Ligand code: SAH
Ligand code: SF4
């Protein structure tokens with residue numbers, strides 16, 4: 001194929017999970033073949049894509065306010081005789097495609113997370129002044145038609161291995177916005193991993209809504225699990241680090257737990273969402289496991305990989321949550337002792353079973369007060385974990401500039417942000433850093449020069 005001259009500007013804004021970041025990167029790859037070049041401002045762009053997230057209420061409103069802000073840019077471009085295509089992609093698009101089309105008549109394209117490989121056709125239609133809504137769940141996977149070329153993703157690269165979810169937790173929109181669980185073939189994943197490493201990736205983060213539910217076709221005709229994938233890609237020459245996210249406790253099988261002890265480059269940090277420490281609430285959430293089951297997995301992982309650190313997600317104020325249930329969440333967090341942890345106030349999502357539990361809703365002021373108490377505990381744990389790193393030397397993968405001049409930023413094995421002063425040619429390397437100071441959300445240190 002002849003190289004296309006890049007003469008059109010594409011601006012993408014991404015919300016939500018890492019899978020959306022992966023999808024945005026892939027959209028850039030597809031549109032690059034149509035002559036679009038990625039830019040970091042909406043001014044004068046030829047196409048704007050908002051890649052959206054529907055997981056909590058405020059996300060949808062953010063999309064509409066962003067659309068409102070972009071409208072003058074589109075009008076300004078049109079006043080000069082130009083054209084700016086505005087697209088809403090991702091999970092809000094999937095769930096509320098028609099509402100977006102009605103509420104924002106200047107939106108040209110709305111498409112869900114499973115059809116962005118059809119962008120060339122959609123762009124053609126929209127360029128001809130047709131408004132496009134595409135929220136199908138196609139039978140052929142988008143992965144089969146994505147371009148092989150990747151935009152350079154840097155030293156740390158995402159790789160989606162699994163999509164969608166069949167678990168139907170009572171509060172969650174993901175099974176509706178992403179569709180049913182699907183695993184890519186192992187060969188496809190290994191090839192993509194090789195290409196990323198060839199382009200300079202030192203770290204690969206395997207992604208999925210339930211990445212450890214992975215069960216794809218292996219090159220030997222057998223079904224491979226995530227442990228098999230990790231073993232295989234750990235053999236790629238030049239790859240230094242592997243991570244995976246996000247996992248479900250029920251899919252933490254013995255093979256995967258064992259891999260944490262077998263593969264050194266699998267980083268000693270795991271994000272393992274639990275949502276609640278109360279068995280009654282876990283049941284109402286349809287999580288299908290108890291808090292002790294979660295404690296056992298944590299204990300097994302610590303036995304296999306003694307330096308492993310954990311993070312999690314908790315929902316505070318799920319319908320029916322009493323003070324006692326909430327205290328069980330505090331207790332579970334105390335028992336695990338996280339390196340970091342996200343907590344969210346429950347938000348009722350249309351179409352999910354929990355949205356019908358209106359009588360059991362926890363009053364907002366109580367939910368807010370519990371959230372503050374939970375976050376205070378987590379801040380304490382996170383700060384203590386960060387403090388425990390002071391004086392240690394940690395390998396840091398530097399992949400971006402820091403906020404201050406001459407500053408570089410990278411990630412420790414425990415996924416902490418680490419800032420140092422250093423020359424930008426050090427970006428894209430893993431270097432030993434002596435940690436000098438710990439803060440609530442980051443570390444600072446000095447690169448150790450080995451003679
Ligand atoms: N697949 C992952 C979660 C993906 S969604 C898992 O099973 O753990 C990311 C996080 O958003 C969830 O872990 C949950 O804590 C939060 N979340 C999802 N739906 C929510 C809702 N309705 N209200 C508040 N938080 C929610
Ligand atoms: Fe949502 Fe539950 Fe599926 Fe996670 S496992 S994506 S929380 S339904």
Ligand code: F3S
Nearest residue numbers: 016017053054055091
């Ligand atoms: Fe959000 Fe969709 Fe990811 S709802 S969290 S962008 S799967």
